[in-house]
Amino acid sequence: MKNPQRINWLLLGVLLAFPAIVYFHLTVGQIHISFNDLCNSIFAYNSENTAELLAREFRFPRLMMACVAGAGLSLAGMLMQTLFNNPLAGPYVLGINSGASLMVAVCLLTGIQFFGTNLGLISASLIGAFAAGMLMMSVTSFLKSQVSLLLVGLMFGSFTSAIVSFLEVSSKAEQLKSFTLWSMGSLQNVLLEQIPLILTFFAVGIILSALIVKPLNLLVIGENAASLLGIKIKQTRIVILFITALLTGLITAFCGPIAFVGLAVPNITRIVLKTQNHLTLISGNLLFGSTFLVLCDILIQIIENSIQLPINVLTSLIGAPFVIFILIRQLK
């Protein structure tokens, strides 16, 4: 089978399976929700009916958040990998998540009123993610080795953790409690009324990514070569950083830190699709990323009677061995 045909079949296969996965996610769990309950919760909602309440206020927002977080982090990871020309780049490894987390910690642990609101938290998270991205960008101009860049990212993560620990020690008990809860990471705290706002930011990220497909395709052959072919490198870098910060900041603000999705899924997508066409890669990352996190969340719901796993723990359990695999493959 020819490569483009194979890619189309693969994407179509996952796309066709996706509704079934979504349906399973909505109905699985400790409390069974029927197809009728799901339909009623959309078209004839009665808040007194527990099943309908659970479907509308709990399952739908949770599903939407899983899709947005999986797709958004994967897209951000893919953009970082292309920008740094490094398969180990990703919002978590390169400290973008750490920047967002640091700013959220500053908000929640210092008690500044503005940051107590949804908008304040998202703004802070975006500022933190963007600042961390800018820092990493400036560091890349001094470093040639990809491993050094990775180490700088990890060191930056440790540095922000130290500041967070310092803030934790000097914060009030209530503030500390709020931050600890946030840092556990969760797909469940999002409310139905917050979904439109989240989808708007998410859509901006996707549209901007689609607009820079050509520069992304050319960045693969290296910045110098891309520059010779007419790509404005500086502008492209800023747009990529903006999209990454937007998506990572948004997801970190609402779900807390979710590790490794942004690193593992873009690599899996590249391995499976075997293409450097970024339009296909963007579609693949959106589809595989959301499928991956929805499947993780289904697994959490299935096993929660015996083991309670936060989403961040499960993604790390799957993602960390994958990073080791990539490192070994690179060193070979």
Add this chain to the structure above:
Amino acid sequence: MPFNKISIVLILFLSFLNACSLNLKKDEELDKTSVNSCKHSRWLKIYENEEKITIKITNPDNPKQVFVFEGSPKINQKKTNSIKYLVLPIEKMAVLSSTHIGMLAKLKAINTISAISNVKFVFNPKIQRGVKNGQIISLGDEGQISIDKLLKSKAKAMVYSAFSGDFSQEKKFEKLGITSIPNFDWRETTPLGKADWLLLFGYLTGKQKEAKEEIKKLNAIYLKSVLSAQKNKSTDIFLLGNQMGDYWYAPAGESYQALLLEDAGINYLYADTKGTGSLALPMEQVIKDSKKATIWLNPGFKTKKEIITSNPKAAFLSVFQKGKIYCYSANMNKFWENSTVQPHLLLNDLQVIKSTKAANDNLHFYRLVE
């Protein structure tokens, strides 16, 4: 010769067995000749005779590990690995939990405290003043105690809670002549079991008579309150706990909290569950189970706004919309410091909430969350 070698090994083995059985006998003798002063505690035993006081503290996570302390006014025995010797009464000690401060305050032995963990978690005004004027030293968290500060405090013993498992600095402190004593009152499953730990502080400070007297009074008043509560059982269903991360944590049916509610004649939603720890439940499950709950206890916040900020989906609980919410978080330090030695007041609060659903007038620890 092989026979000789076997004989030597056999003799050594038999000597070892004999030594073990002697130790066992000693232990049995101790249990026979003196009576355990702690009637309700699961993890603390104190034996007293004319010569010495023996304190045995069992590690709840590893019941084979028993910390043994022997105390008398003057120590003559040589140090051993299995028994630690204390010169009693202890004049200066470090205590790392609010509950310990409450117990020493109850015995009017506050002056023995020379160091605490963190003044942020202290309710007692005398201790707050002591820290302010430098008489009492703040050591920091249990896992990160400054040795310099501890030495400066001149403490001879340190009572710790082992919240995070083993106390890693124990051996270092021992070399400096400071004995570390674990306190597992927080692992007791009954209010009177918790209160029994007052005796530990009684013996350490030489106020064992006062401690026994207090325990006797506490037991009588608590049991009287239980009897009165049982005559007037609640029809309301109580929900407890709150969401932390992805799960709702509520006390299991055999836990300290659940037994306290049972003593108060309260109908607790998860009373029939097994276990002495916490249940981790999906929020959806709690929404479904708590449809008929009318009172929510211990969400961990002072206001409904704080609850919603921390857990926005709490707004879908019918008890949040229509019921009443009570919590001790109006003054957490007061609760942690005093509720262990005043279980009758805690029981009284629960009875007031159960029978009158009152606001704050007659409540000692709890407050209505508005």
